[in-house]
Amino acid sequence: MDNGGSSIPDEEWERFLREAEAGTPGAPEEPSARARMVAQRLREETGPPPQWRTHRPPRRRGRVWYVVGLVVVVALLVVALVPGRAAGWLGFHDGGGSTAAPGRPTPDDPFKGSPAEHWAAGTAGITMPSARATGWMSEKQVSDALDRSLAFLSDAGLDPAVLRGERPVKAIAALNPEQADVKEYLANAFDTPSRKNDPLLLFSRFDPSYARLAGDVVKTRGGITYREGERGAVEVTADVTFVYPVVRASGDGDEVARTIARREIVMSWDDPEKVVIEPGTFSLKSYRLDSANGGCENTTGYFVPEFGPEQGPSDDGTRIDPYERDTSMDERLGDRDASDCDTATRT
Numbered sequence: 001m002d003n004g005g006s007s008i009p010d011e012e013w014e015r016f017l018r019e020a021e022a023g024t025p026g027a028p029e030e031p032s033a034r035a036r037m038v039a040q041r042l043r044e045e046t047g048p049p050p051q052w053r054t055h056r057p058p059r060r061r062g063r064v065w066y067v068v069g070l071v072v073v074v075a076l077l078v079v080a081l082v083p084g085r086a087a088g089w090l091g092f093h094d095g096g097g098s099t100a101a102p103g104r105p106t107p108d109d110p111f112k113g114s115p116a117e118h119w120a121a122g123t124a125g126i127t128m129p130s131a132r133a134t135g136w137m138s139e140k141q142v143s144d145a146l147d148r149s150l151a152f153l154s155d156a157g158l159d160p161a162v163l164r165g166e167r168p169v170k171a172i173a174a175l176n177p178e179q180a181d182v183k184e185y186l187a188n189a190f191d192t193p194s195r196k197n198d199p200l201l202l203f204s205r206f207d208p209s210y211a212r213l214a215g216d217v218v219k220t221r222g223g224i225t226y227r228e229g230e231r232g233a234v235e236v237t238a239d240v241t242f243v244y245p246v247v248r249a250s251g252d253g254d255e256v257a258r259t260i261a262r263r264e265i266v267m268s269w270d271d272p273e274k275v276v277i278e279p280g281t282f283s284l285k286s287y288r289l290d291s292a293n294g295g296c297e298n299t300t301g302y303f304v305p306e307f308g309p310e311q312g313p314s315d316d317g318t319r320i321d322p323y324e325r326d327t328s329m330d331e332r333l334g335d336r337d338a339s340d341c342d343t344a345t346r347t
Contacts, residue, residue: 110245
């Protein structure tokens with residue numbers, strides 16, 4: 001018997017009716033219809049009733065999360081396929097040297113838009129190894145040779161006077177004066193420069209009537225290594241990229257151009273008991289240059305950077321990123337002829 005949803009057994013219900021008719025004191029009252037509805041609802045609920053003033057988070061809508069998930073998948077796919085462009089869209093830029101910040105250089109910010117913006121200045125960008133006894137030299141002598149090798153790089157590629165076109169007197173003083181081929185090279189390089197006797201192979205110079213350095217900072221990246229060479233010599237190899245920002249010497253406009261020069265120089269600190277050499281100097285074993293925006297087929301003895309709209313890559317020659325340093329100089333230069341001009345993808 002349902003009795004309007006009540007859960008009272010039939011026996012109790014009959015007893016209730018009898019006692020109600022007899023007016024028995026304390027007889028149970030019939031539950032109201034509202035009470036029976038509440039009881040029925042509580043029986044049908046499986047969980048506990050909600051607490052008062054407790055927070056129940058809103059239910060997540062499956063469609064919204066599906067759309068967000070789809071967007072994330074598409075974004076990851078784009079990054080995987082075109083990481084460089086995606087990084088630009090997302091506002092990320094590589095600080096290490098291969099992705100440049102946007103914008104053109106200015107006299108106040110001459111390295112803007114190039115990897116060199118994040119490079120060190122001067123000799124701070126040239127890594128130095130620790131000294132150890134090698135060949136005929138003690139640890140102290142090797143340390144001195146490394147310091148002098150670094151000084152040569154500075155005198156040849158960073159000295160403001162040399163960059164203004166003056167002769168590199170201090171750098172030349174570090175070269176073995178008894179080395180016949182070097183003596184011939186130096187005798188002709190500055191007065192009658194040519195492809196064979198090009199001072200730019202060792203020294204960085206700009207014609208002061210054409211261009212001047214923008215500011216007083218040159219950015220560098222590279223390092224020095226050494227090993228035991230012939231006859232117990234300490235053979236020091238320097239592989240360094242120099243970035244020179246320049247403006248027109250006339251002062252017209254604020255156009256900034258950059259010349260990038262990567263040099264590999266092998267210096268032999270010879271044992272004076274085995275080689276004819278002036279103490280405190282080194283012999284040149286080899287010296288090579290790979291430059292960008294310095295003047296193709298240039299034999300003036302100065303870097304001749306291009307300004308204005310003529311800058312930028314052309315369709316001629318092999319396309320080379322002058323800031324890239326993972327490729328060795330052997331790979332970079334290969335067997336190409338000295339007259340070949342590669343195309344720089346950027347400066």
